[in-house]
Amino acid sequence: MKKTLILLFALLVLCQATPARADLDGFLANLNIQARADLPGFKAGLSAQFGVPLPKVEAVFAQVSAPADVFMTLQLGQMSRKQPEAVLQTYKVSKNKGWGAMAKELGIKPGSAAFKALKNGDLHYTGQPAGSDEGDHGKGKGKGKGHNK
Numbered sequence: 001m002k003k004t005l006i007l008l009f010a011l012l013v014l015c016q017a018t019p020a021r022a023d024l025d026g027f028l029a030n031l032n033i034q035a036r037a038d039l040p041g042f043k044a045g046l047s048a049q050f051g052v053p054l055p056k057v058e059a060v061f062a063q064v065s066a067p068a069d070v071f072m073t074l075q076l077g078q079m080s081r082k083q084p085e086a087v088l089q090t091y092k093v094s095k096n097k098g099w100g101a102m103a104k105e106l107g108i109k110p111g112s113a114a115f116k117a118l119k120n121g122d123l124h125y126t127g128q129p130a131g132s133d134e135g136d137h138g139k140g141k142g143k144g145k146g147h148n149k
Contacts, residue, residue, distance in 0.1 A: 023121030024099065028068040031125055035067030042067060045127025050074040052084060060084050064091065072099055075123055079114040080106035 035042040043061065047054045052074060060070045069091070076099070077087045087106060094102050100110075100119055108115050117123060 024119065024123075025121070027121040027123060028066075028072070031068040031071055032066050034125070035071075039067070041127070045125065046070060046074055048129050049126055050078055051130065056084060060088065063088055065095075069095075071123075071125060075118075076103055076106055076108070079103070079118070080108050082106055 043054060043057050046052065047057045057070065057074075060073050061067070064070055064073060073084055073087045073091060076082075076090075077084050080087070080103070087102075090102050090105050094105060100115070103115055103118055104110060108118070
């Protein structure tokens with residue numbers, strides 16, 4: 001009986017630890033599917049969402065292996081407040097370590113809201129500028145025009 005309880009507890013812990021990685025992996029897999037269905041639209045959406053000129057988005061595409069990697073490069077740049085070129089340097093050296101390790105290298109602290117969102121796959125591709133109703137998701141710092149907070 002005691003062994004059964006220990007086994008059940010171990011399975012419960014294991015099942016709770018797995019979804020965070022599966023969520024990020026699932027998000028990225030779906031993002032790759034969406035991107036490949038309309039690559040020009042995806043590139044334009046990334047440009048709009050992250051406020052990065054389209055030629056710079058194209059340059060990132062030329063240096064990574066998948067469309068979702070472009071999204072993550074821009075997302076980590078936004079989270080760490082670093083330019084895509086700086087994120088690409090980390091990507092080239094550490095891509096086999098995973099996005100969490102790269103986030104740490106870029107100065108995103110484990111336990112921070114940004115790091116938790118990354119690990120949980122709580123990221124959003126909206127294709128909309130960050131200040132728009134579609135792309136903001138309540139993450140902006142300012143009140144903005146027409147908002148009473």
